[in-house]
Amino acid sequence: MCCRVVAVDERKREWKSLFDPKSVAVIGASSTPGKIGMLLFSTIVAGGFKGEVYPVNPSAKELLGFKAYPSIRQVPSGVDLAVVAVPAKHVVESVRGCAEKDVKWCVVITAGFKETGGEGERMQEELVRICEESGMSLVGPNCMGVFSASSNLHALMNPLFPRKGVVSIVSQSGTVGMMLMDSLSRRGSGVARFVSSGNEAHVKLADYLEFFASDPETRVVVSFVESVRDGRRFMEAARKVTEKKPLICLKGGRTKAGARAARSHTASIAGSLQVFRAAARQAGVTLASDCEELADLAVTFSLSPLPEGRKVGIVTGGGGWGVLTADACEEQGLEVAELPQSVIDKISSRAPHYWSHGNPVDLAASMDRELYAWCYDVLLEEGGVDALIVENMAYDVSGGVERIVGNEEGAEAFMNILRKGIVDDVAKVMKKHGKPVLVAAREEKLLKMMAEAGIPAFTSPLRVAKCIAKMVEYREFKKKSGIVLLREELGSGGRDMVDGFLPPEKVAEFFRGAYAGIDGVWFMSIEKKYGLNEAAELDAQVWSVFARILAKRVMREFNVSGDGLSTLVRTITLRWHMEKWRFEVPVCESDKAVMVVRICPWLEALKKAGREHVVPVMCDEVCEAVYRSWAETINPNISLERPKRMGNGDSFCEFRYTRVNGK
Incomplete structure (x- = not known):
């Protein structure tokens, strides 16, 4: 086995192998009704996982039409994710085999480790040692699995097929997390990612939160927390989430009886509820009082604007x-x-x-x-x-x-x-x-x-x-935290300037106005010199270059990745939100997307300046150049029809994108 200690930052680059793996091995896959391995494997298959699936069972040649392998070591190709559902006494050897196979992530469903004490605790320590030496990351043990909508991965010990959505869940209780997924699906919301973190022997609650903070598939983060083992790390991770998106938490183990139950459940130390609440509020975490409110808040934040x-x-x-x-x-x-x-x-x-x-x-x-x-x-x-x-x-x-x-x-x-x-x-x-x-x-x-x-x-x-x-409450936290972050960036030397500092939205409004003013003055000067049509042509050339720069910057600053139409729509949406456009996206599929503009700030500014005669040429030349160039930056195979001006009082214009030959 490879005996190298891998830095945390290197492990972080492997999150894609957990949520978007190209291949999954199920160690302990079975065809015997009632066995966890049978439920787990059949749920992955029925969920329509997009990658390769390798059942591992020494007693079977084939399971559900898939060739079975006697051990993980004999799977013929590389494996991104292994899910382990064998008796506790066989788990260490199975995980060791995963490490030797250079598996990136291992999810251990099996219970019977630190939560039982004695030999179980020793086995859990051995799992951690294997992971630290090999660079493999481990979810669990004693968990209910992982779900990811982007890859149709349903690596769950119960046959649950949640509706796809924008909420990501990390739960220290598998059953609470599964209940939440089911509730969101029934109530019009849906799930992007789910992790039952179990005993958190290796990957901790804060690690998952940090990933969700930057995950473009996640708009709302929800967590059921029995214990926080490292308060400072939790606070840092929570703050990374809440600076960008809501984090909703329900704290378990709030009473002596609950704390005892938590200790026997996932080897957790519940800690002080008062301390947790105070720390969570300081970090901008939205606290739920029970499971019903946890689901209510997840539904509301995912379906409503603030x-x-x-x-x-x-x-x-x-x-x-x-x-x-x-x-x-x-x-x-x-x-x-x-x-x-x-x-x-x-x-x-x-x-x-x-x-x-x-x-x-x-x-x-x-x-x-x-x-x-x-x-x-x-x-x-x-x-x-x-x-x-x-x-x-x-x-x-x-x-x-x-x-x-x-x-x-x-x-x-x-x-x-x-x-x-x-x-x-x-x-x-x-x-x-x-x-x-x-x-x-x-x-x-x-x-x-x-x-x-x-x-x-x-x-x-x-x-x-x-x-x-x-x-x-969360909206007010965002407003206050924006001022705090700006103050921190300015440093002590700018205290005089910071006193009475404008809220972030006012600062953004100021720069939007300045930016529009500079653009308008420049255009009017070249229009005066060359005439409207030639000025529009020059403006389109400049803006098409700027659009490429801006598209790349939006992707970088907001951690947006991909080259499909959903990525294109996401990046344009981010820009339009910042510039106060009012719009809808009635269609966003793999081969086509439609964006309908209700209110265009460019048009409003031209109206205010008494320059409505400029609108047709600006739309036909400049706007088309901007968003064609933007699309080509995301993927050269995405084409834009000439934006269609509606002018019906309800819609101003319409952008229609298509992806050629699915490239």
């Missing part, structure tokens, strides 16, 4: 539920917004005279669905609210409708029309306004349809209020 502030609008069909929702909001530190008189007058022009004339907007059991949808739009557009709660807590009337209609099929068809209408109305305002819209509802089928549409929906107003409040 609110700009604490002001909430409420639309309800029942006064009592409006009161309870308002109470829940204020109890969670939110502000039930006071509506401007102009908004009250506007709603009064259409709503029944007995509506509440304030916020909550209580439409008093009105059956006019279009009125509710119109009120959502008015509050989000003109009501001065940062988030909207749509309350639909009515009881399930499908049984009563069936009695009236006379048959179950007709009643269900009628109810589905109502449900779909409500869902479509909420989805439309979410898409239009880019603000959080959360739903409180009780009826199970309505909740299911909300989930299918990607709308965060909950069974009580309190759960909704808690989620919005936690999003506000």
Whole structure:
């Protein structure tokens, strides 16, 4: 066996072998029903893993149509990832074989190590020694496996096939993590990565957090934590995550009984809850109080934009539920917004005279669905609210409708029309306004349809209020931490300048304006000298070069990799978000992508300057040159149709990209 000690930084470069392996060996794969090796292997196969699969079993020649091998050493080619599900007494030898085979990552499902003490603890120490000497990384032991949506890797000891999404999970309890994956999938969200970290003999919680911080597939990070063995390292890793994306944690082992259970479960030392909470809040971690709230927060953060502030609008069909929702909001530190008189007058022009004339907007059991949808739009557009709660807590009337209609099929068809209408109305305002819209509802089928549409929906107003409040807390942390980071970069020599420093968004706005101003002055000067058409041609040449530089910089600064259409869309999205574009991406597939612009800052600036006559030539020449050059930088085989100006009041222009021959 190779006896070299590998630096941590070198191991970090091998994360792709865990989450996007080209090959997986399953040591202990079996065809015997009830065996973990059988469940594990069949789940990997059924999940449609994209790489090579090698079952390892000395007693089998073939498993599920795959050739079996007597040991890992006899697998014919290199192996990125090995998953071990053999009795504890055989694990050390199996892992040693993986090291000799130069396997990059090893996931040990088997239990019976440090958590049992004695011989188990000694065996775990031997696993660590093998990894440190060989450079192999190890997940577990005593874990439930790994999932990665990008490679269709379902290396799980239970047959769970989660919906693909943007949430990545590291859980010190496999069953809690599996529950969370299932919940996210059922509620319209989904999972990018999952790791059951088990005993963390080798790779620790902080290691996974650091990877997720820079992982482009991950937008939200969630963790169930029983113990933190290195508080300083955890804080550093957590802060790396929260500077870029939300980190939601649930702490277990909060009581003496829970701490004892944690010790026997994964050999964890639970530690002080108060210390953990204080440290987590300082690092910007969003804390959940139980599994239900953990799932609620993961769903909300993954499906909703962050609110700009604490002001909430409420639309309800029942006064009592409006009161309870308002109470829940204020109890969670939110502000039930006071509506401007102009908004009250506007709603009064259409709503029944007995509506509440304030916020909550209580439409008093009105059956006019279009009125509710119109009120959502008015509050989000003109009501001065940062988030909207749509309350639909009515009881399930499908049984009563069936009695009236006379048959179950007709009643269900009628109810589905109502449900779909409500869902479509909420989805439309979410898409239009880019603000959080959360739903409180009780009826199970309505909740299911909300989930299918990607709308965060909950069974009580309190759960909704808690989620919005936690999003506000994270938004405020981001604002404060931005100032702190700038102060740290300026250093002590800039203290006079830092006092009263502008928030980061104001600084960004300042530089956006300066950047647009310089570009505008330059264009007007060459337009004056050469005329509009030649100026546009020169501008297009300059911008096509700059677009290549900017595309590469966005990829580097935001850790974006790849050469497909999803990478192209991701990089353009990052630029447009920074420049305050309003847009949608209705299509993003392997061979085509469509980006629809609703509000273009370039157009707005030209309008403001009274130069709308420049728009056609700027779009046809400059904009096309910029985004064709951008696409070619990502992949020369991606082509752009000439951007199509819509001008229909709802959409300004449309970009259509195609990838030639899948290259």
